[in-house]
Amino acid sequence: MIVVVVGANGQLGQALRHIAADYAEIQFHFYTSNEIDITKPDLIELVWSQLKPDFCINAAAYTAVDKAETEPEKAQQINVDGARNLAEVCQRFHTTLLHISTDFVFDGSKKTPYVETDMTNPQSVYGTTKRDGELAIIKTMKAYFIIRTSWLYSQFGNNFMKTMLRLAQERSSVSIVEDQIGTPTHAIDLAKMLLTIIQSKSKDYGMYHFSNQGSTSWSGFAKKIFEWNHISTNVLPIPTSQYPTPAKRPAYSVLDTSKIKKTFHVSIHHWDIALEQ
Numbered sequence: 001m002i003v004v005v006v007g008a009n010g011q012l013g014q015a016l017r018h019i020a021a022d023y024a025e026i027q028f029h030f031y032t033s034n035e036i037d038i039t040k041p042d043l044i045e046l047v048w049s050q051l052k053p054d055f056c057i058n059a060a061a062y063t064a065v066d067k068a069e070t071e072p073e074k075a076q077q078i079n080v081d082g083a084r085n086l087a088e089v090c091q092r093f094h095t096t097l098l099h100i101s102t103d104f105v106f107d108g109s110k111k112t113p114y115v116e117t118d119m120t121n122p123q124s125v126y127g128t129t130k131r132d133g134e135l136a137i138i139k140t141m142k143a144y145f146i147i148r149t150s151w152l153y154s155q156f157g158n159n160f161m162k163t164m165l166r167l168a169q170e171r172s173s174v175s176i177v178e179d180q181i182g183t184p185t186h187a188i189d190l191a192k193m194l195l196t197i198i199q200s201k202s203k204d205y206g207m208y209h210f211s212n213q214g215s216t217s218w219s220g221f222a223k224k225i226f227e228w229n230h231i232s233t234n235v236l237p238i239p240t241s242q243y244p245t246p247a248k249r250p251a252y253s254v255l256d257t258s259k260i261k262k263t264f265h266v267s268i269h270h271w272d273i274a275l276e277q
């Protein structure tokens, strides 16, 4: 099986590289943004015509949530046009596309976990471009898996966990938002899920939610990060109103993962266990 990963230097891309050796039956081809820019269809086409991949994992995205508010065109080019470019080439070469989306497509007004069919209502430029990227793929091709995930962290790239570990070296206390509820997701667990989907050769295409299990607030997440690392830094829970950001975040964005668990017969770690690991 030939699998192309684009966006290979990002957090998820690096997590995939980290576990690739465990999947001997898969021939991986990793491309960084310098090697395949997904906003350039000719480049995608060139690689596809040589490799004719069975699967593509789109780990490429514009992920700067706050910055997107002031550069919406760039976010649109990567998250919408880039996703469409990949879908068009995948459709032509009979490549199954695994695309990653986000809990930020929801407005956060629900009080129970979001299912795949819940109405989207993104509150930010980033969320809007991610939703439009989903729609571009859905309109273009059939053989796609869109996997929405939430609060990704890992030893790779920039993420909340690494920010907390850095702040803990500089401060004796940190003020962290307590009224946004979601589920931290270990990028390695997401990477393994994507490869499970590929290995299954399933044709149950469509939209799926994947996150670790359970839920917490950002301050709850920070407390656990410090606890597992035996760090004494104090976490001061604060309301969102005391930490204004350019982009609005959903107050509640827990994802219901029943569909992916049932379809692919997987169990998923609780976020706390995943963090410990």
Ligand SMILES: NC(=O)c1ccc[n+]([C@@H]2O[C@H](COP(=O)([O-])OP(=O)(O)OC[C@H]3O[C@@H](n4cnc5c(N)ncnc54)[C@H](OP(=O)(O)O)[C@@H]3O)[C@@H](O)[C@H]2O)c1
Pocket: 006, 007, 008, 009, 010, 011, 012, 013, 032, 033, 034, 036, 037, 038, 039, 058, 059, 060, 061, 062, 063, 078, 082, 100, 101, 102, 103, 130, 149, 150, 151, 152, 153, 157, 158
């Ligand atoms: N991080 C989260 O908390 C989170 C939560 C929910 C969903 N997601 C979704 O999960 C996916 C993976 O996120 P992540 O945390 O791994 O993101 P990331 O670390 O920001 O990685 C994104 C990668 O995309 C690359 N890229 C940007 N523009 C590109 C282009 N035009 N062509 C090719 N590659 C390009 C970047 O290249 P450079 O290395 O050159 O910058 C970077 O390596 C994304 O779809 C994201 O929307 C993330």
